[in-house]
Amino acid sequence: MTSSDRSQAVGVNKSYEIRTYGCQMNVHDSERLSGLLEDAGYVRAPEGSDGDADVVVFNTCAVRENADNKLYGNLGRLAPMKTKRPGMQIAVGGCLAQKDRETIVKKAPWVDVVFGTHNIGKLPVLLERARVQEEAQVEIAESLEAFPSTLPTRRESAYAAWVSISVGCNNTCTFCIVPALRGKEEDRRPGDILAEIEALVGEGVSEITLLGQNVNAYGSDLGDREAFSKLLRACGEIEGLERVRFTSPHPRDFTDDVIAAMAETPNVMPQLHMPLQSGSDPVLKAMRRSYRQERFLGIIEKVRAAIPHAAISTDIIVGFPGETEEDFQQTMHTVREARFANAFTFQYSKRPGTPAATMEGQIPKEIVQDRYMRLVALQEEISWEENKKQVGRTLEVMVAEGEGRKDGATHRLSGRAPDNRLVHFTKPDAEVRPGDVVTVEITYAAPHHLLAEGPTTAVRRTRAGDAWEKRNAAPAQPQGVMLGIPTLGAPAPLPAATGGCAISSS
Numbered sequence: 318m319t320s321s322d323r324s325q326a327v328g329v330n331k332s333y334e335i336r337t338y339g340c341q342m343n344v345h346d347s348e349r350l351s352g353l354l355e356d357a358g359y360v361r362a363p364e365g366s367d368g369d370a371d372v373v374v375f376n377t378c379a380v381r382e383n384a385d386n387k388l389y390g391n392l393g394r395l396a397p398m399k400t401k402r403p404g405m406q407i408a409v410g411g412c413l414a415q416k417d418r419e420t421i422v423k424k425a426p427w428v429d430v431v432f433g434t435h436n437i438g439k440l441p442v443l444l445e446r447a448r449v450q451e452e453a454q455v456e457i458a459e460s461l462e463a464f465p466s467t468l469p470t471r472r473e474s475a476y477a478a479w480v481s482i483s484v485g486c487n488n489t490c491t492f493c494i495v496p497a498l499r500g501k502e503e504d505r506r507p508g509d510i511l512a513e514i515e516a517l518v519g520e521g522v523s524e525i526t527l528l529g530q531n532v533n534a535y536g537s538d539l540g541d542r543e544a545f546s547k548l549l550r551a552c553g554e555i556e557g558l559e560r561v562r563f564t565s566p567h568p569r570d571f572t573d574d575v576i577a578a579m580a581e582t583p584n585v586m587p588q589l590h591m592p593l594q595s596g597s598d599p600v601l602k603a604m605r606r607s608y609r610q611e612r613f614l615g616i617i618e619k620v621r622a623a624i625p626h627a628a629i630s631t632d633i634i635v636g637f638p639g640e641t642e643e644d645f646q647q648t649m650h651t652v653r654e655a656r657f658a659n660a661f662t663f664q665y666s667k668r669p670g671t672p673a674a675t676m677e678g679q680i681p682k683e684i685v686q687d688r689y690m691r692l693v694a695l696q697e698e699i700s701w702e703e704n705k706k707q708v709g710r711t712l713e714v715m716v717a718e719g720e721g722r723k724d725g726a727t728h729r730l731s732g733r734a735p736d737n738r739l740v741h742f743t744k745p746d747a748e749v750r751p752g753d754v755v756t757v758e759i760t761y762a763a764p765h766h767l768l769a770e771g772p773t774t775a776v777r778r779t780r781a782g783d784a785w786e787k788r789n790a791a792p793a794q795p796q797g798v799m800l801g802i803p804t805l806g807a808p809a810p811l812p813a814a815t816g817g818c819a820i821s822s823s
Contacts, residue, residue: 331358331359331360331371331372332359332360332361332362332366332370332371332372333351333354333359333360333361333362333370333371333372333373333374334361334362334366334368334369334370334372334373334374335347335350335351335373335374335376336373336374336375336376336391337376338375338376338377338378338384338387338411339376339377339378339380339411339412340378341479341526341528341564342481342484342499342528342530343376343377343378343411343412344479345479345481345528346376346410346411346434346437347376348470348471348472348473348479349437349438349468349469349470350374350376350410350437350440351470351471352468352469352470352471353437353438353440353441353468353469354372354374354440354441355469355471356441356469357441359371359372361471368394368395368398369398370405371402371404371405371406372405372406372407372408372444373395373405373406373407373408374407374408374409374410374440375388375391375392375407375408375409375410375411376410376411377409377410377411377412377413377414378411378412378413379411379412379413379415379416379417379494379498379668379669379670380412380493380494380495380668384413385413385417388409388413388421389424389425392407392409392425392427392428393425395407395427396425396427399427400427404448406429406430406444406447406448407427407428407429407430408428408429408430408431408432408440408443408444409421409428409430409431409432410430410431410432410433410434410437410440411433411434412434412494412495412498412499414431414432414433414434414457415433415434415435415457415498415499416494416497416498416669416670418431418433418455418457419431419455421455422453422455426453428453429444429447429448429453429454430443430444430447430453430454430455431453431454431455431456431457432456432457433456433457433458434498434499434500435457435458435459435460435461435499435500436456436457436458437468438468439456443456460500461484461485461500461503474718474751475521475522475751475752475781475784475785475787475788476521476522476523476524476715476751476752476779476781476782476784476785477522477523477524477525477526477560477752477781478517478522478524478525478526479525479526479528480510480513480514480517480525480526480527480528481505481528481529482504482505482510482527482528482529482532482535482548483502483503483504483505483529483530483531483532483534483535483538484499484500484502484503484529484530485499485500485501485502485503485530486499486501486502486530486531486534487501487502487531487534487537488531488567488605488607489605490594490604490605490606491603491604491605491671491672491673491676492594492604492634492637492665492668492671492673493668493671494668494669494670494671495530496530497670499530502529502530502531502534502537502538503538504535504536504537504538504539504544506539507544507547507548507551510527510548511548511551511552511555514552514555514558515555518555518556518557518558519557520784521752521780521781521783521784521785521787522558522781522784523557523558523559523560523715523752523779523780523781524558524559524560524561524562524715524781525552525558525560525561525562526561526562526563526564527548527552527561527562527563527564528563528564529563529565531565531566531567531570532545532563532564532565532566533545533563533566533567533570533571533572533575534567534569534570535548542572543572543574545570545575545578546572546574546575546577546578547578549561549563549575549578549579549582549585550578550581550582552582552584552585553582553583553584553585557780558584559584559715559754559779559781560584560586560715560735561582561584561585561586562585562586562588562737564590565590565591565592565632566589566590566591567591567592568591568592568593568606568607568608568612568613568616569606569607569608571591571616573619576616576619576620576623576624577623579620579623579624580623580624586735586736586737587624587626587627587628587735587736588627588628588629588630588735588736588737589620589627589628589629589630590629590630590631590632591613591616591617591629591630591631592631592632592633593613593631593632593633593648593651593652593655593660594606594632594633594634595633595634595637595640595644595647595648596610596613596647596648596649596650596651596652597610597640597643597644597645597647597648598610598647599639599644600637600639600640600644600648603637603638603639603673603676604634604637604673610647610650610651613651613655614651614654614655617629617654617655626736627736628658628703628736628737628738629655629656629657629658630657630658630659630660630661631655631657631660631661632660632661632662632663633648633652633660633661633662633663633692634663634664634665635648635662635663635664635665635685635688635689635692636664636665636680636684636685636688636689637665637673637680638665638673638676638677638678638679638680639676639677639678640665640678640680640688645688645692648692649691649692649695652692652695652696652699653695653699656699656702656703657696657699657700657703658700658703658704658736658738659696659700659765660692660696660700662689662692662693662696664685664686664689665680665685667679697764700764700765701762701763701764704738704762704763704764704766704767705762706762707734707738707759707762707767708759708760708761708762708767709758709759710758710759711756711757711758711759711774712734712735712740712756712757712758712759712769713734713735713754713755713756714732714733714734714740714742714754714755714756714757714769715732715733715752715753715754715781716730716731716732716749716750716751716752716753716754716755716782717731717732717733717751718751718785720732720733720739721741724741724744727741728743728744729741729742729743729744730742730744730749730755732755734767738766738767739765739766739767740757740759740766740767740768740769741766741767741768741769742755742757742768742769742770742773743757743769743770743771743772743773745772745773745776747773747776749776749782750778750782750785750786751781751782751785752779752780752781752782752783752784752785753776753777753778753779753781753782754776754777754779755773755774755775755776755777756773756774756775756776756777757769757771757773757774758771758774
């Protein structure tokens with residue numbers, strides 16, 4: 318069936334809505350699901366449609382203890398709407414679908430399609446099959462059918478893009494179910510990655526984020542231990558690509574050649590998100606993390622020696638089974654030594670299907686909460702102190718869309734500094750578009766953002782800003798969805814995780 322045939326079968330007025338839960342990988346998968354549906358003739362429902370679309374897709378996450386409760390609660394709220402609207406369809410995909418399979422249809426028989434993490438490209442076909450056969454379609458592939466980059470993609474941003482370099486993970490962390498649901502690591506060929514980036518830059522994208530469950534393990538599937546550092550350096554050769562980021566690396570694979578590539582490649586940004594998870598060696602061992610506190614702090618020291626202004630962030634889990642007060646104090650010590658710009662802190666919760674869920678020594682909720690509050694207070698103090706060091710610095714800020722919730726009331730705009738710190742700045746007289754770059758002086762620091770209250774020193778209009786302007790001047794019908802190489806891209810801003818693991822949990 319051709320794209321035009323599918324469009325006629327679907328009907329031009331069919332609308333869709335996608336609800337995304339969890340990590341950056343799910344966010345990027347949802348961009349592909351949007352591209353697939355639009356290529357099949359569907360039209361994106363307006364913002365705030367709240368289940369009023371003809372097709373509602375849940376892209377789920379399975380790593381929280383109550384992830385299934387949230388899903389079935391949301392599905393339950395749609396059941397009466399579906400009864401009143403003949404022809405409405407509901408699809409469930411993502412990690413929870415991969416994990417629970419037929420259970421979803423048993424608990425919510427009004428669901429039309431269940432698909433997994435390895436076969437998202439089948440969604441339009443499964444929807445059509447469910448419509449024709451008038452029964453639920455459950456199709457879960459056990460291994461990747463095709464690398465997701467070959468699928469049509471509807472990017473959420475005109476100036477910044479996710480670029481997947483691998484899928485899956487070879488680690489066996491006891492708190493994480495992702496490897497069981499997304500499979501072993503599979504790497505894309507470097508030439509395919511670079512071709513996608515060059516195509517994105519040709520469309521106006523100026524910032525890309527290399528994405529993988531364990532991004533710096535890239536090359537293990539190709540037999541090249543230095544493949545990731547080579548990829549970073551190759552990104553530096555792409556004309557028009559201004560900013561390169563990546564998420565999320567694993568300390569085990571963070572080698573000196575990667576640090577050198579970061580320091581020596583001008584468009585690789587001075588930013589690193591590297592999950593710590595715990596500062597206690599016994600807890601790290603119980604987590605099956607293949608490094609210890611000394612190794613982690615040694616990496617931080619090397620990065621700071623090579624890139625003095627690097628902003629380093631992390632993930633930390635508090636209250637892992639068996640964690641003692643002494644273990645927790647080792648985490649606090651590591652945080653003091655590392656001086657993270659910010660940290661994503663999580664209270665441990667049982668993740669069904671993981672070894673940690675059945676470990677002895679589960680910590681009472683009140684103790685976990687107390688430790689969590691102490692850690693957050695310490696990190697807030699450090700974040701503020703580190704941000705205060707930015708006052709007086711002149712920074713180039715890439716203007717972002719949707720980053721400043723109060724921009725309208727404060728007459729400011731917002732964007733990201735090279736080190737990814739959020740900067741709110743006084744709106745200049747000259748027109749500034751998302752994707753453009755302004756030069757500002759930082760005048761005030763808060764724990765989670767910086768302010769530039771003086772006049773903007775310079776405004777640089779960019780091809781990325783042109784791309785944003787072109788997209789927003791276009792008709793409402795999405796443009797540019799194509800097969801093979803995704804179109805315009807987007808990790809800015811990243812939708813807030815809604816109860817799932819961050820990819821940065823690697």
